[in-house]
Amino acid sequence: MHLPARISDEQGSLTPKASRMLAERSGAIEEEINAMAREWWNSLKSAVLKAQDRKDIDPAADARRVSFDLNGILMAAYWAFLVEKDPRIFGEGRIAVRAKLESLATTRIPASAFKSENAWKEYLKGKHVQEKAKPLSPLRRLVEKDAQSSAPSPSPKPLEKSKSVLRRGLRRLT
Secondary structure, eight states: OOOOHHHHOTTSOHHHHHHHHHHHSOSHHHHHHHHHHHHHHHHHHHHHHHHHHTTSBOTTSOHHHHHHHHHHHHHHHHHHHHHHOOTHHHHHHHHHHHHHHHHHBOTTSOGGGGSOHHHHHHHHHHHHHHHHHSOOOHHHHHHHHHHHHSOOOSSOOTTHHHHHHHHHHHHTTO
């Protein structure tokens, strides 16, 4: 297989250059890839901002930089899995994510939550139960009521399969 010099020179790796090359083109596939990337980035950054608002992670940390770092860890694990086909890579990715979160955590998250994957899952499970037990604020009730009354879109989005493959792969990390 011949690769154009633009994406296979000695000054950079194939993956980032190929990704840039695809992102710079126009068309339905590229638009869908860009939409997926935008959705992922916005979701990740929103989760970081939400954690900062709750004072779970350092509110002074640059949310964009934290999102960038977490994205790098997650994507590196996913790409490594694609190359090596070793599911243990996802465990390594989870360890790296926990280490990053631990470095940003405030005292609201006990240090014991970062000791292992099981400890983290137990912490999250307990946190989820606590949050469900809290009464909803009037604004939150309004938002949830509005979301329930919204009708689902009648037609599926194109390339749904490619989205689900990416999400399944990333879900293994979380």
